Amino acid sequence: MYVAVKGGERAIDNAHDWLAQERRGDPAVPELSVAQIREQMKLAVNRVMAEGSLYDPDLAALAIKQAQGDLIEAVFLIRAYRTTLPRFAASRPVETADMVVDRRISATFKDLPGGQVLGPTFDYTHRLLDFTLMAEAEGCDTGPEQGTPEPAIPVPHVTQFLNRDGLIEEAPHSDDPPPDLTREPLELPADRALRLQAITRGDEGFILSMAYSTQRGYGRTHAFVGELRIGKVAVTVDIPELGFAVEIGEINLTECETVNQFKGSRTEPPQFTRGYGLVFGQSERKSIAMSLVDRALRWNELGEDFTGSPAQDEEFVLSHCDNIQATGFLEHIKLPHYVDFQAELELVRRLRSEAQSQQEAAE
Amino acid sequence: MDDLQEPRKGWMSLLAKAPPQKLAALMPDLPEHALLRAPEIGAVMVQGRTGGTGAPFNLGEMTVTRCSVRLECGTVGHAWVQGRDKTHARRAALADALMQTPAAAEVATRVLAPLQAEAAQARSTRAAKAATTKVDFFTMVRGEDK
Structure with a gap:
C-alpha cells in the first residue's frame, strides 16, 4: 500500500x-x-x-x-x-602508446627506453603540513626547473619488452564493439571489457580496498607495477558527415599495467600475466587498484582456482563498486517508510500478544 | 576533395583542440553564414583498449559540441569540438568552411598558424618540465673499484 x-x-x-x-x-x-x-x-x-x-x-x-x-x-x-546528453558517437580506442607523458615509471625495469619520469608526484614528499600554503601571501616560488623545450616523444610500453621474449601473455588485438553498461543492464558473467568499464567508473575507495585485499592474501596475484603512465592522449572520432576520422580533443589519463607472477595452470604455460587499469585524469591510486582487481577477476580465463575471495567474485565486485547505486540504496532507508514500518509494528505487537497468551495458557 | 582530406583532418583537429578564448580572439568577426546544424552539445563515449593494445572497452564519456555551417558561397564547414562551448564549435565550423575557399591562405596565416605555434609551445614546455623529473641513476663508487 x-x-x-x-x-x-x-x-x-x-x-x-x-x-x-x-x-x-x-x-x-x-x-x-x-x-x-x-x-x-x-x-x-x-x-x-x-x-x-x-x-x-x-x-x-x-x-x-x-x-x-x-x-x-x-x-x-x-x-x-x-543522462541528458545525446550520444553522438563512440571514439576510436585511445592510443595510450602515443601518450604525451607527464609521468611514467616502472617498478620492474630500472633502465628502460624513455626513462623513469617522475612528473608532479606526491611520492618522496614527507607528508608534513606545509604551513606556507596557509599564509595569506602564498609563496609564489620559482616553480620547477624549466628545462630546455623539447619535442614530446612517445615512449614505448614496458610490456613490449617482455612480449618480445614471449614471457608475458599477449593482449590480442580486436575491434569487437564492447558492451556498454550505461545502455544495457549489467549481466553476469561479464566479459573483461564490461568489467573494466564497471571498475574504471567504480568507487575509488571500494576498488582500493578490493585491490588491497588481494595483496593481503585474499586472491593473491603477485603484482608488480610494470608501468604507470600519466599524460595526454588524443580522442579520435569518425565523423559521419565527413566519412573520415578527426582528433576532436585531448584528455588526461592514468594507465597502469601490472605484471603478475604466474606459475601456469591447466590451460596456460608459465608466463607473466597482466592486469590493466585506465582511468580519467591523474588518478594513480585508482588505476593501480583497478589493474589489481582486473587481474584478480581473471582467475577463470587463466584456469586458476577460485579461492572464494571477494576480489575474485565478479558478482560481488561489479554489483557493489558503483557508489551512486550504493548511495542510492543505502540512503533511501532514511526516507519515509511509515507504511512499511507500521506493518512491522503491527506484526511485532501481534507476535508479542500471541506469545503472551500462549505463556498465560501454559501457566 | 580527397587531396584535401589529410590537411582538413589536421586543421579540424587543431581548431577542435584550440582554447576557445584564443580562437575567439583570432576570429573576432564571423562571415555571413547559415546554420545547417545549430551548435549542439552531446557526448562521445571514449574507448580504451585492454592492456593498451587488446580488445576495446568503454572508458567513459566526454562532452562534445558539434556544429555545421554554410557560407554564402555554398561551402559547408563542420566541427566537432571537445567541451560545451557553442561559440567554439561555431567558429571552428566557420574556419573549416573558409579553409575550403580562396580565403584559405589568409585563414591559415591569421588563425591556424598562431594556434599551431601555441599548441607546439605548450607541448614542448610541458615535455621539458617532464624531462627535468627524469631520474638519472648512478651507481655509488665502491671501495674495490679503486
Missing part, C-alpha cells in the same frame, strides 16, 4: 535555502569560483570525472562547488547530467 503524504513543501523549501547558505559559508570569506576549483582542486575534479564517467573538468568543478565538496554527491550530479 502506498499512501501519498503532503505537507513537507514549506519545510523542504526552507531546508534548500539553508543548504545554499551553508554552501556559501561565511560571506566575509571570498566565494570560490568554478575555475579555482578546476585549477586548484584538480585531483578532486579528476575523481569526479572518473566516477561520474564524464570527462568535463568545468562541470566536475561546478558539481564539487554545488555539492560543498561532497565528492559522491558531485559524482551523482555528473551522472544525472550525463
Whole structure:
C-alpha cells in the first residue's frame, strides 16, 4: 500500500535555502569560483570525472562547488547530467602508446627506453603540513626547473619488452564493439571489457580496498607495477558527415599495467600475466587498484582456482563498486517508510500478544 | 576533395583542440553564414583498449559540441569540438568552411598558424618540465673499484 503524504513543501523549501547558505559559508570569506576549483582542486575534479564517467573538468568543478565538496554527491550530479546528453558517437580506442607523458615509471625495469619520469608526484614528499600554503601571501616560488623545450616523444610500453621474449601473455588485438553498461543492464558473467568499464567508473575507495585485499592474501596475484603512465592522449572520432576520422580533443589519463607472477595452470604455460587499469585524469591510486582487481577477476580465463575471495567474485565486485547505486540504496532507508514500518509494528505487537497468551495458557 | 582530406583532418583537429578564448580572439568577426546544424552539445563515449593494445572497452564519456555551417558561397564547414562551448564549435565550423575557399591562405596565416605555434609551445614546455623529473641513476663508487 502506498499512501501519498503532503505537507513537507514549506519545510523542504526552507531546508534548500539553508543548504545554499551553508554552501556559501561565511560571506566575509571570498566565494570560490568554478575555475579555482578546476585549477586548484584538480585531483578532486579528476575523481569526479572518473566516477561520474564524464570527462568535463568545468562541470566536475561546478558539481564539487554545488555539492560543498561532497565528492559522491558531485559524482551523482555528473551522472544525472550525463543522462541528458545525446550520444553522438563512440571514439576510436585511445592510443595510450602515443601518450604525451607527464609521468611514467616502472617498478620492474630500472633502465628502460624513455626513462623513469617522475612528473608532479606526491611520492618522496614527507607528508608534513606545509604551513606556507596557509599564509595569506602564498609563496609564489620559482616553480620547477624549466628545462630546455623539447619535442614530446612517445615512449614505448614496458610490456613490449617482455612480449618480445614471449614471457608475458599477449593482449590480442580486436575491434569487437564492447558492451556498454550505461545502455544495457549489467549481466553476469561479464566479459573483461564490461568489467573494466564497471571498475574504471567504480568507487575509488571500494576498488582500493578490493585491490588491497588481494595483496593481503585474499586472491593473491603477485603484482608488480610494470608501468604507470600519466599524460595526454588524443580522442579520435569518425565523423559521419565527413566519412573520415578527426582528433576532436585531448584528455588526461592514468594507465597502469601490472605484471603478475604466474606459475601456469591447466590451460596456460608459465608466463607473466597482466592486469590493466585506465582511468580519467591523474588518478594513480585508482588505476593501480583497478589493474589489481582486473587481474584478480581473471582467475577463470587463466584456469586458476577460485579461492572464494571477494576480489575474485565478479558478482560481488561489479554489483557493489558503483557508489551512486550504493548511495542510492543505502540512503533511501532514511526516507519515509511509515507504511512499511507500521506493518512491522503491527506484526511485532501481534507476535508479542500471541506469545503472551500462549505463556498465560501454559501457566 | 580527397587531396584535401589529410590537411582538413589536421586543421579540424587543431581548431577542435584550440582554447576557445584564443580562437575567439583570432576570429573576432564571423562571415555571413547559415546554420545547417545549430551548435549542439552531446557526448562521445571514449574507448580504451585492454592492456593498451587488446580488445576495446568503454572508458567513459566526454562532452562534445558539434556544429555545421554554410557560407554564402555554398561551402559547408563542420566541427566537432571537445567541451560545451557553442561559440567554439561555431567558429571552428566557420574556419573549416573558409579553409575550403580562396580565403584559405589568409585563414591559415591569421588563425591556424598562431594556434599551431601555441599548441607546439605548450607541448614542448610541458615535455621539458617532464624531462627535468627524469631520474638519472648512478651507481655509488665502491671501495674495490679503486
